[in-house]
Amino acid sequence: MTSGERIAVLGTGVIGTSIAMAAARAGDEVAGFDADATVLAKAAERSGLRPEASLAACVKRSTLVFVCTPVQSIPRLAAEALVEAEDAIVTDVASVKSHVLIEVEAAARPQDLDRFVGGHPMGGSERSGPEWASASVLDGIVWVVSRGARTAEASAGRLAAWIDRIGARPVPMDPARHDRLVAMVSHLPQVASTALMGLAATEESGEPDILLLAAGGFRDLTRLAASSPHLWSDILLANRDAIAEAIDLYVKRLTDMRDMVQSGLADEVERSFAYAKQARLSLAAKPQVKTGVAVLQIPVPDRPGALADLTAALGAARVNIEDLQIVHSPEGGRGTVHLTVAAVVANEAERALAGRGFEPVRLA
Amino acid sequence: MTSGERIAVLGTGVIGTSIAMAAARAGDEVAGFDADATVLAKAAERSGLRPEASLAACVKRSTLVFVCTPVQSIPRLAAEALVEAEDAIVTDVASVKSHVLIEVEAAARPQDLDRFVGGHPMGGSERSGPEWASASVLDGIVWVVSRGARTAEASAGRLAAWIDRIGARPVPMDPARHDRLVAMVSHLPQVASTALMGLAATEESGEPDILLLAAGGFRDLTRLAASSPHLWSDILLANRDAIAEAIDLYVKRLTDMRDMVQSGLADEVERSFAYAKQARLSLAAKPQVKTGVAVLQIPVPDRPGALADLTAALGAARVNIEDLQIVHSPEGGRGTVHLTVAAVVANEAERALAGRGFEPVRLA
Numbered sequence: 001m002t003s004g005e006r007i008a009v010l011g012t013g014v015i016g017t018s019i020a021m022a023a024a025r026a027g028d029e030v031a032g033f034d035a036d037a038t039v040l041a042k043a044a045e046r047s048g049l050r051p052e053a054s055l056a057a058c059v060k061r062s063t064l065v066f067v068c069t070p071v072q073s074i075p076r077l078a079a080e081a082l083v084e085a086e087d088a089i090v091t092d093v094a095s096v097k098s099h100v101l102i103e104v105e106a107a108a109r110p111q112d113l114d115r116f117v118g119g120h121p122m123g124g125s126e127r128s129g130p131e132w133a134s135a136s137v138l139d140g141i142v143w144v145v146s147r148g149a150r151t152a153e154a155s156a157g158r159l160a161a162w163i164d165r166i167g168a169r170p171v172p173m174d175p176a177r178h179d180r181l182v183a184m185v186s187h188l189p190q191v192a193s194t195a196l197m198g199l200a201a202t203e204e205s206g207e208p209d210i211l212l213l214a215a216g217g218f219r220d221l222t223r224l225a226a227s228s229p230h231l232w233s234d235i236l237l238a239n240r241d242a243i244a245e246a247i248d249l250y251v252k253r254l255t256d257m258r259d260m261v262q263s264g265l266a267d268e269v270e271r272s273f274a275y276a277k278q279a280r281l282s283l284a285a286k287p288q289v290k291t292g293v294a295v296l297q298i299p300v301p302d303r304p305g306a307l308a309d310l311t312a313a314l315g316a317a318r319v320n321i322e323d324l325q326i327v328h329s330p331e332g333g334r335g336t337v338h339l340t341v342a343a344v345v346a347n348e349a350e351r352a353l354a355g356r357g358f359e360p361v362r363l364a
Numbered sequence: 365m366t367s368g369e370r371i372a373v374l375g376t377g378v379i380g381t382s383i384a385m386a387a388a389r390a391g392d393e394v395a396g397f398d399a400d401a402t403v404l405a406k407a408a409e410r411s412g413l414r415p416e417a418s419l420a421a422c423v424k425r426s427t428l429v430f431v432c433t434p435v436q437s438i439p440r441l442a443a444e445a446l447v448e449a450e451d452a453i454v455t456d457v458a459s460v461k462s463h464v465l466i467e468v469e470a471a472a473r474p475q476d477l478d479r480f481v482g483g484h485p486m487g488g489s490e491r492s493g494p495e496w497a498s499a500s501v502l503d504g505i506v507w508v509v510s511r512g513a514r515t516a517e518a519s520a521g522r523l524a525a526w527i528d529r530i531g532a533r534p535v536p537m538d539p540a541r542h543d544r545l546v547a548m549v550s551h552l553p554q555v556a557s558t559a560l561m562g563l564a565a566t567e568e569s570g571e572p573d574i575l576l577l578a579a580g581g582f583r584d585l586t587r588l589a590a591s592s593p594h595l596w597s598d599i600l601l602a603n604r605d606a607i608a609e610a611i612d613l614y615v616k617r618l619t620d621m622r623d624m625v626q627s628g629l630a631d632e633v634e635r636s637f638a639y640a641k642q643a644r645l646s647l648a649a650k651p652q653v654k655t656g657v658a659v660l661q662i663p664v665p666d667r668p669g670a671l672a673d674l675t676a677a678l679g680a681a682r683v684n685i686e687d688l689q690i691v692h693s694p695e696g697g698r699g700t701v702h703l704t705v706a707a708v709v710a711n712e713a714e715r716a717l718a719g720r721g722f723e724p725v726r727l728a
Contacts, residue, residue: 122577132663142576171576178577184567185578189585192556194640195617201643203548203613211647212506212535213486213542214549217588221553223689223702224581225644226659229637236625236633247622249567251615253559258611261600269600273593276558279565280589283575295590299496305679307688312676315669324671325587326688338587 004028005162008062008085010055010077012043015093015121016068017133020047022166025135033058043130059085064162066119067092071238074100075107082112089155091119095182096239097175101148110150117159118146118175120182121168135166143168146175176242183242188250190224190232191243197225220325294346296339296360298353309356310337317352319345368392369526372426372449374419374441376407379457379485380432381497384411386530389499397422407494423449428526430483431456435602438464439471446476453519455483459546460603461539465512474514481523482510482539484546485532499530507532510539540606547606552614554588554596555607561589584689658710660703660724662717673720674701681716683709 007023009016012034020030024047032049034040044051052058055077059065065081065088067074074092081090094100097118104116123141143163147156160170173181200218204210236243260268281295300306307326314321323340339360341349346362353360371387373380376398384394388411396413398404408415416422419441423429429445429452431438438456445454458464461482468480487505507527511520524534537545564582568574600607624632645659664670671690678685687704703724705713710726717724 122579136665144577171573173573177571181571181574181577185564185574185582189560189581191618191621192560192585193581194637195614195621196553196556197640197644197647198636199614199617200549201639204643207541207545209535209537210545210549213508213545214647215486217553217557218549219647219687220584220587221556222640222644222647223584225637225640227637227641229634229641232637233630233634237628237630240625240628244622244626247618247625250559250563251618251622253563254555254611254615254618257555257559258608258615261604261611262608264601264604266597266601270593270597272562273558273589273591273596275565276561276586276589277591277593279568280561280586283561283578283583283586301500304682304684307685308672308675308679311672311674315672318668320668321671321690323583324688324690326685 005064006062007031008033008059008065008081008088009043009049010034010058010065010067010081011069011073012040012049012130013068014129014132016066017043017047017049017130018135018137019066019068019093019121020049021133021135022138022168024048026166031058031062039130043133046130046133055080056084059088061085062088064088064159065090071096071100071234075103078104078116079108079112082108082115086112089115089117089158091117091159093119093121094238095120095186095235097144097146097178098242099179099238101146101175105148105150113148113150114152115155116148117151117156118144118148118178119159119163120144120146120178138166138168141168142171144173144178145170146173146178148175179239179242180245183239183246184249187236187239187243188246190227191236191247192250193222193224194227194232197222294341294343294349294362296341296346296349296353296362298337298339298358298360300337300358307337310339310353310358313352313356313358314339314341314349317348319349319352369428370426371395372397372423372429372445372452373407373413374398374422374429374431374445375433375437376404376411376413376494377432378493378496380430381407381411381413381494382499382501383430383432383457383485384413385497385499386502386532388412390530395422395426403494407497410494410497419444420448423452425449426452428452428523429454435460435464435598439467442468442480443472443476446472446479450476453479453481453522455481455523457483457485458602459484459550459599461508461510461542462606463543463602465510465539469512469514477512477514478516479519480512481515481520482508482512482542483523483527484508484510484542502530502532505532506535508537508542509534510537510542512539543603543606544609547603547610548613551600551603551607552610554591555600555611556614557586557588558591558596561586658705658707658713658726660705660710660713660717660726662701662703662722662724664699664701664722671701674703674717674722677716677720677722678703678705678713681712683713683716 005028007028007030009020009032012032023030030049031052033052040051059081062085067077071094101118121143145160163170325338350360369392371392371394373384373396376396387394394413395416397416404415423445426449431441435458465482485507509524527534689702714724
């Protein structure tokens, strides 16, 4: 049942085209449609998908339809695809699920809704355009599969089987729960970062020197604030209730910490920090590094080539870098690299670095 | 007046010993004292400072005394040094200033207070112990010079001249203002990170899958949460009012954003994000990169050696890496590097990377 699907991709941007490439790699037949003929031609060239001139022509005879357009156009296109391909499962790839399912339920014919499944591949590229597509961006990623009120269990199962077959990891999840969890671990960090950068920028108008004192920690926390305003405005508004709830919980926690500090409760502050530290250290750099990770702190001179020496030492030892962060002294001078590697290769990494004159210190 | 100071360092950990090394490099005579004889011996070996067996012997005949001990012991040691070295300027290096100045004013004789100056070198190492000291960690850093109510202008001027002479950048700043600014750009990011990690960890007890959905943004925002609980508890409590105020402003901003999202004000949300994005992009990776920076986004395969190829290409082109962040797909697969370089060398960096088969895209 799960081999030899006939895939239709509506919207052949970076995600749609990556899906087309992963499907083709797995032996599926793939057709694509995009309202922008240039984008469609590029997608066809990159992925080998069969370009079609209309939605109807694209989904005709398909067994699995992926709607990969911006959130606002999903309901209309999904409803149309459900009509045109009367035996196909239809799914989307948006990063919010309840909103999409409700809108699709409003737009589609009730008798078609058993064949619509919400989906969210948790990965892919920050770029747009088919030229950045690749089957491998989907390798091993978590792909949330969300059933709406009327989605048939068999439809969700069919999508999950396909996800598994192309090498990703299907995770069934209730749409409201998905939205609540991504609000907390994906949307809230974005809001926290943007709010911090916005606050410092506002303060700067009265205190031009404030960013003179901004160190590496500030830069870490505000990196996300450079994300696309339009994209994020769409996401936040489509998940507004879950985001409001996540911000409320965060504000509560900040306020509790504020009160502990203001009241001089040293032990409670320290306990609260120790709890978060423990949680952060046990957070694997990437979830598939099942055996855990180690973090090495390595001083490096701030000169061209220093990081090249460090990464070359690891590359030569066949140690993969799970994560790497440069921590500068606030105003330059020597820097420190925080390097995350799989725990099983931490000793090898330490030896390789020491062999090139670095002095790694293991933090975790 | 500013050459040939006789320096005394009280507390010869990493900062004290780095100061001793920078002073020696500039031609000053340096004596040191530490309650821990082993630490003192190591500091003497590393920096060439003259070890002394007591505070009195150390500061005798000195012209400039640096108190480099933990916050709690500064007032007592500063008061003693002011008595023992009756012509010397005495200063500290703590990361909070009002609290220290108030405590010193309470501990010292009033007639000595014109010679005490608050100081905060904004840099140095996250390590402890003289073996990690280096004169170069102080090169070019901002070193805040804060006068208390009774500090003579001449004393502050003398310290500032010395800071300038050893190659750092003296920045005179009122202690309350210093504390307010570091609360915002140094202490608040720490609290924001710890609160976010603590919140997610608390949620995880009811939702074991939550961190499965945590992507690169969450990891960025929570990296600081692995900092030392004891160190941070001390800092926060010594700057409690400024921190409470910074948290209040942050909570206000988060709450405003929450209300905008909840009310569906798309334009306002987008404007707020655009404001923060603009501010983030104009925040130089390091303040001494006066000509601005460029950020390149570069897809890299997630395999050993990939980052080594990238950094080697830059090293060969003599391009210094100002900042580098690995953005993994949430669950692995291909990653993306966000690379910050000085704007003046951005074209060179792009060329060097393209020459090795990378496809950098310039974001800013």
